[in-house]
Amino acid sequence: MQRLFAYALTAAIGIAGIQADAAAADPHLTPDTSAALDRISADSLRGHLSFIASDLLEGRGTPSRGQDLAAEYIAAQFRRAGLEAVGDDGYFQTAHWKFAETNLKDFSFQLDAGKEKLSIPANLLSFSLAQSLTLAPSAIVKIEASDAAALDAQSAATLAGKVVVTNLPDFNAMPHEQAMTAYKGWQAYGAKLAKLHPALLLIVDRVHPAGDAGGSGRLIDPESGGETVSTVPRMTIHSTQAIQALDALGADGGARVSVHVAAPVERAVKLRNVIGVLRGSDPVLKDTYVMVTAHYDHLGIKGGKIYNGANDDGSGTVSVMEIAGALAGMKQRPARSIVFMTVFGEELGLFGSRYYGRHPILPIKQTVADVNLEQVGRTDSSEGPQLNNASMTGFDFSDVGAVFQKAGKLTGINVYKNEANSDFYFGKSDNQALADQGVPAHTLCVAYEYPDYHGPGDHWEKVDYANMAKVDRMVALGVLMIANDPVAPKWNTANALTKPYVEAWTRQSGQ
Template sequence: MLAFLLLLQAQAPVQRAAQTISSEDIRRRIGIIADDSMRGRDTPSPELDKVAQYIAREYRRLGLKPGGENGSFLQRYSIDRVQVVAESSVAFIHGGADVTFSYGTDFVFVDNSFDSGDYAGDLVLLSGPLGGTLAGDSASLAGKMLIANRPRNRGEFQRVLAWKPQGVVFVGTAPDSVWRRNVERSTRPQLRDPSRSVGPPVVLAVRAVSLQPVLGRLGQDLSVAQNATTLEAKPLTGAQLHLHARIQAVERNSAPNVVSILEGSDPTLKNEYVVFSAHMDHVGVAGPRGSGGCRAKGADSICNGADDDGSGTVAVVEIAEALAGMNPRPKRSIIFLNVSGEEKGLWGSEYFSDHPAVPISSIVADLNIDMIGRNWKDTIVAIGKEHSDLGATLNRVGAAHPELNMRPIDDIWPDENFYFRSDHYNFARKGVPILFFFSGTHADYHQVSDSPDKIDAEKESRVARLIFYLGVDIANAAERPKWNPDSYKRIVSGN
């Protein structure tokens, strides 16, 4: 009986803290950050900076420790806007199949993370899916120009980059109308991915109709390579790709992450960290001031992003408020992370994972929250459950709190590759076990109609409490979460 009373006494502060996560606060905070005045929180934009400042003030009010730069809550990363000089960019293949590829007619740059310069390397044809097991040593691909199928997800693309080629040629199979749009888009001023170093590899797409005759003269069949079921590297002996790439800077800017820390109560475990993360950016506005991600509907030109990801952003702040008021605090320390640039390509989370506020090896888990304010009343998808023992921990925590009426389930959209499409992935690739809480998309996804009035704040409050309880359990556990060995090998090691 005494032991039971002591257990109840220990649980009481946690229960009281959870109750501070309220639907009223969620509704109020989403109304602030997804208001029309925030103009869709594009990356970069003055309105995104306003949201970051608001969140930083909330963390300061809660007495949290700044985890950003120079004693602040903000961590900024540089963003350049650059423009391809199409008329000066050209590609040549020499050695057995001499040909010149013209920009726009035959090829386009897939990204802009390169400097103006001349790039050259021996051609290697990669047949089969990029996620397959590579026959041979990947070190032999360093410095080469690789011809490959398009990657199916971010993980496959990063795997190719890790081979350190001089260039990557993806096969362009788009119909003429789509290709023309791609060419037009590629020659506009574009933001450069700040998480990638500038320089090789140069990544381009060459149209299949331009590439097939060249490979034929080199004794290869492009369609056979594309449809192969195993990944194999075939050097095209004597053939080289030479590329004159020209690009110019148009504008220099930066964008914020918001980082705060709650120190743990255990003298040893406080040196380990649980991260709660969400992205505070969205796709901005339609029209000339927009970046192309938002489309107007009637007189409405603002994509408010109330669910995507105002809901996750506010959940992190609510969980921070609950944990900051706990006494005693959790044993491990907690990082509350609101990133930007997710809609552009996970930029902020990648920058943080490469420049973390604490050693990345000391982060034991990332609980990422994206779009939890809509759809089902009693269910939340937790993507990544199968990859570590966090899945079993979540199931146990969920079962221990039936009052929440919130059932965590496995990924029901495996073909959508959501595991690679939100900010948790940048932690996973560094070896940090993750769970990604997600209620799925809806008809208002990336539309002007993703507005605060459509948020189910009562449902979101229960999801946030579940994630809060899970975070407390992880922070107080004797052991840090463990990867499934096969998942670690595939996701972290890239094998």
């Protein structure tokens, strides 16, 4: 799950008894269904996640060998469950993209502030550049994002060949509303600057003491014009010494910046969504699909540390595998088909799910719902303990929330609308890509934020497996309820926030 700016043991004693009582009372819990839910095991989930989130997989960055290993493991589990392979390469849907590797050959960044001449190493800078960047000593101009008048006073002529220096607003230190306003202002500032074409935007970051030195590089999606970075080259400076030297200058204090960053080295990469289908049993409804998704990528290695992403989103990934295995063993298959898919590149911007949205393997207009699983393993939410609790994003955007709420009642999980987060997080995970195509799609999660969220300490040992197994039984039942209902879920047209999705659904269904 993605944060707002740029950039977390209970025994199931007694539950078997509750299920047995409910089974007697509710037609959804047939003996076959109850047996399937019982196959979802805490030990099995722990086993899968201890591999998916092991150091060997190096944080499953997009792209990486660790991610490829994870994909192969997920495919192996789909194969074991006997799912139908519907990808272009068995269980894989392959995206042929490019990766532009950062090139630090002959890197230099010099700040000449009169008496101080500083040479800044790459690790005290952060950048993502589309091309090489070479600046002969260039004058700087300080313009804060909050100072609209100062920017309005400039033109393409006055900024030609110059380096604009500005402070990065500390969004995380601001109250929520103020942060939203400041963030919009920051985006508007970038858009205005893009029209004035300065030689470089140099952003001063006083919060983070180190940079990413260009990171490993960046992905290029050939379908989005190949470019994902801004047209004005941007670098962020973290060097305390350099920041002090810049602070000592006036608005136009005669300092100069010179830079050389070599062109990135491009190579072809294969990125994979992993997809398998449990074919339905109804002669007509088997050609309609309920999706269960999760993202199997995480942040990879940063600054020499492995970000294992056990909860984000190893937990969703292993849940998809476990639910697939449990439902595949049913004597009576559900009426509709169920699609199990794990996607790449969520952490970089929902890349894998958006790729699927543009290249659906199964017709979108026959896809009736998607439940996307994120952060379902840890119960130590920043909002307090979340035992037997699961929240759905966009809870009242469609009928799906109510179905899972009912499945929760039958399995001992409180499925609820989180008033603070439900709507806000709707667009922050892979359900968004399917919602944009018109499919009623939601993310189900246990903890929106938790200690170790996007940190190197998100380890598999910290997950509550008994609770995760219970949540997964609820998910499996909810999915079966949709798969066995001849009436497909619908968007809630009374909620104004669903308007774009209703329009997309109308387009897809040709109505």
